[in-house]
Amino acid sequence: MEIVPGIHQVDGVNGNCFIIVRDDLTLIDTGMPKNSAKIVNYIQDILKRKPTDIKTIVLTHFHIDHVGDASDLKKLSGAKVAIHEADADYVAGRKTQPVPGGVKGMIFKVLIPLFFGSRPVEPDIELNDGDTIAGLTVIHTPGHTPGSICLFDQASNVLFAGDLLRFNGSKIEIGVVPLDTSEVQQSINKIAALDFAIMLSGHGIPLRPDASVKVREFAKRDIRKNGFPGK
DSSP, rough: EETTEEEEEEOOSSSEEEEEESEEEEEOOEEEEEEEEHHHHHIEEEESSGGGGGGEEEEESHHHHHHHHHHHHHHHHHEEEEEEEEHHHHHHTOOOOOOOOOHHHHHHHHHHHHHHOOOOOSSSEEEEEEEETTTTEEEETTTTTTTOOOEETTTTTTEEEETTTEEEEESSSEEOOSSOHHHHHHHHHHHHHHSSSSSEESSSOOOOOSSHHHHHHHTTSOOHHHOOTOO
8 A cells, every 4th residue: 555655564464564655666674584576576566567666675784574475576577685783684595583582582482483584684784873775865764673674755754663663553552572671771762862853663553643742752762761662
């Protein structure tokens, strides 16, 4: 579906995948493994473009529900894959992924790789805070993973928030259980200083209008002291 002119979301890939449509196509995240056909079909049937029009795949972090088909889509399109330098070795398979503690961590370690294992992908571009890629400004927002990023598209006034935050239809929440709540709090404060009309997250639905105003209100809650939604 088209969220705003030139920005589309591909449904049914078990993790939000966004396509920015300009002269070239830019993918932000790729959902879980075995969903590349849905992304390709959307590009061909809805956008009337070719997979080779994808020039850049930007991954907000290394988790499987965001990088699942990055390897296949890179091979199919010839696109360059970009991720923050702190997550690059994880997505390339050179480091073992850190996981949360408790039951969710056990599920992640045992079941997800067993049923949804994705192929490692070698990043072509390692990003840092303040970089610009495909017209997007990179904002390093660690806490969910060491190299988690948000991406700000000034042209459309949209913030792509990855798994830092999400909107569930009634309230803003922390995206997924963080590895480091202190870092997450700092990252939320960082994006709260920006002005953006719409927030698009790795899960949940678009937050609009006046998304940055609502994020600033949420940021006043210190999750280090009060916990976080869904804990």
